[in-house]
Amino acid sequence: MADRPLPPPEDVGQTALVTTRNLPAVGILLVAVALSAGCGSDDDGSPTATPSLSSEAAPTGLPTPQATPGADGATPPSAAAQGTTQRRPASPPPVVLPKRPASAPGAKQVVDAFRAAGLKVPRPKDRSVDCGPDGLGLGCSELMATDAVTVYVFPDETSASDIAETWGGQSYQRGAVVLNYLEAKTPAADRPRYEKVLNGLG
Known part of the structure; x- marks a missing residue:
């Protein structure tokens, strides 16, 4: 190397x-x-950097799926209400009692006659509804019960006679009217007085 x-x-x-x-x-x-x-x-590195709009606004091209009820979905309330509704049985028609004969006194009329004659008829109660099939089913037209005697009025004398016979010596028949002593336990000494008043009603 040369020296410079x-x-x-x-x-x-x-x-x-x-x-x-x-x-x-x-x-x-x-x-x-x-x-x-x-x-x-x-x-x-700033956290406030503007995000890319392409990732958020870009459409996917697929329709949004709609929720469909599953096989085990709950039954609509209206359908459930219809399924549980039960038909109420129709109310039974009112009992129509047979009419008493025009010649026979009414049960209330007999009780009023007993009271007018001074006989005991405490706590009178109209129980004509018991004459129908839902009650005693005796087929009577009218029924008045008191604590002393019970008065039955039937649609005819034949029906009255049949019932009086079933009660034996605990009843008295006059036409279509039957006095029942069994229910009220009328004393034997007082029975002729009730019968006399009934006979006087014609």
Whole structure:
């Protein structure tokens, strides 16, 4: 390797002077580059960066599925109500009692006659409803019960006679009217008085 001649001392001093003068400019340039790099990194990592609209607004192209009732879905309330509704049985028609003969006194009329004659007829009660099939089923037309005697009026004398016979000596028949002593336990001594008043009614 050939030896190169060294530059003169004057040239070396000038080169060093130029290098020293350029140092501040180079430092400023490096600081500017560093700041630019720092700002760029802050923007990239910011949590408030604007999200991409393509991922949110992009249509999928598929229709939104609608919920369909499963096989085990609950029964609609209206259908359940119809299934549990039961038909109420129709109310039975009112019992129509047979009419008493026009010639026979009414049960209330007989009781009023007993009271007018001074005979005991405490707590009279109209029990004509018991004449029907839902009651005693005797087929009577009218029935008045008291604590002393019970008065039955039948639609005809034949029906009255049949019932009087079933009660034996505990009853008295006059036409379509039957006095029952069994239910009220009428004393035997008082029975002729009731019978006399009934006979007087014609």
